[in-house]
Amino acid sequence: MTERILPTDEARDLLDLATALADAELAPRAADFEARAEFPREILRTLGRSGLLGLPYPEADGGAGQPYEVYLQVLEILASRWLTVAEAISVHTLACYPIATYGTPEQRKLLPDLLAGDRLGAYCLSEPQGGSDAAALTTRAARDGDSYVLDGTKAWITHAHHADFYHVFARTGGPGSEGISCLFAEVPAAGITPQKPEKTMGLRGSPVSQIAFDGARVPASAVVGEAGIGFRIAMTALDSGRLGIAACAVGLAQAALDYAVGYAKERTQFGKPIAAFQGLGFLLADMATQVSAARALTLAAARLRDAGRPYSAEAAKAKLFATDAAMKVTTDAVQILGGAGYVADHPVERYFREAKVLQIVEGTNQIQRLVISRHLTR
Template sequence: MGTTVERLLPSGEAEELLALAREIATKELAPQVAEAEERAEFPESAYRLLGSAGLLSLPFSAEFGGGAQPYEVYLQVVEEIATAWPSVAVGTSVHALTATVVDANGSAELKQRWLPRMLSGDWLGAYCLSEPQAGSDVSGIRTAARLDGDAYTVKGVKQWISNGSCADYYILFARTSEDPKRGLSAFLVPEGTESMSFGAPERKMGLHCDVTTQVLLDGARIPVDQLIGEEGAGMRVALSALDAGRLGIAAVATGIAQAALSHAVGYAREHEQFGKPVGESQGVQFMLADMAADVERARASYLHAARLKDAGRPFSRQASIAKLTATDAAMRVTTDAVQVLGVDGCTREYPVERLFRDAKVTQIFEGTNQIQRMVIGRDLLR
């Protein structure tokens, strides 16, 4: 590939982690991605490898087995993974989102019981928020949880769940009352819970190895001690965690864009037309320059938000800006990468076709980019 990413990292340990992530992405993940994506298989071995290397638990406290790294370091690791295999980077981000919910909102007993396993590298999580009629509209959730003795009985359908049917545990949001503001609650649900089942994997245009299914709950019983935080606090829990999740998707999108740029630069250097490399055309050079500027803006936007988060400062608006900036950039850069490669870019012989398909959904999940604009606008006017 044709470009080098310059990074400023806060410590030597961070540099070593990023070098490790780059080595795993380049030597272990990249050789698998084309064939695995064609088969749309769940990349279990990839997650086990990342987990054993300690890359699934970087931004969490060492007390529970985390890597105690700043969020800006963790996000750059996610970007490195995404340059090789975006589906795995999405799953990595989702896993961190689930652990964030427990780490930030769980009782001391809940964290002590579950977080070490969640951060061990052996477990992978799924985040069950969206429903057929409730994606960005969290208030539209209909899955119901009713207290029955020492457990909640849950009925409902969750949809578009990454790692669905393949996760070791699920962070589930369900309605415990009809109160529009205090009616939602969050639960931790391990795999194998009785009366929880899964739909067939969705046939998506991209991210084929990000296995996405419905999660079906037909009277599943969840013990009271698996409630995360207080009953009725689910809306706050969901929205606060999504800020961090949006940064994860921004890093994924930046990795997709970086990969597309690198492939386009390499092609422009090596492929000849009219007796000279394609890259000697000023028109192509201008396209590559705009693509590089998009990638740099995307990276800068998520790093700025991450540094605010690491400093304990508000970062919700900046997370939405990063998600919006990076995912729109990924769509532009992958589109232009296909254009640089011409007809070759439209074939599956070259990775930019897959990256183009992978980029599109990043503008939609973790809150559509229209929702991000609403969040940003409302925050500015508040």
């Protein structure tokens, strides 16, 4: 049984709602949608109408006004039933961050529409030749009268074929981080073309692809906040996004642990359940400890964020530890099932493939170590 930290009765009700929706809408569909590589857009609309796509944003902006500590526990619940959906909510929350945090009063008027869930967002930072080195991006936004003209290519964009708006990070000035701005682009639009989806190892229900910008025009008012602060927006947004991915990792690891425990209690060898053998019992104990430690680290970072205290290093630690733990726990779950774990008849095979990408997105775990080490030696 997972112990939940519930600061208020409202939070308890919210987590009960998330659990009910996850059991009714997510768990029965996950395997089929992933096998067909189908994006669950209508399910996300349902979750949006239930208020789950704008949880950490203020009620005045159309959100639910929930602390990150609660939002991340909702993500964990959803991820334990279907990682694609939880990751989609995490990405949408990230995509809403620039306007919510840095937007002008006029831009912030868009938030109720964005947070309602009928309009899905995407975050366009990475490029084919620049993933970890975000300050070296080459996509350009050239001023032309009362517009900016976007040219370049973004890569690994979640929701590329399904998003209704993009936050695009592009170069409006000279080289380096100070020449980067963030622009809000509504789609579909002329000159913005999602490319063929990538053939990924896991999360097949959440396709990613490159997006080509070829003379795409956005109004000058689409620059979020002001020109030249795009890199700052991108980095602060990723601090929050890393917590979302950490929570997704905890949920996935919990699902793998639960399935492995259930299997080990039912599967018999030499006249007794395999869970009774110390070699497997100790493996399950280590898996459970990893899940609990990852959850604790993630929620501790969330509480710092909620208190308005610096949390960048703690977010990096949470993302690093939780995603590494998810990879280890899902690997061990496959091992506990033995040959059965290697076939798609059991979900641990899918969990194992899905865990890998969590060590890569929102900054690779090598980048997380760089962030942590720089904080230590600053």
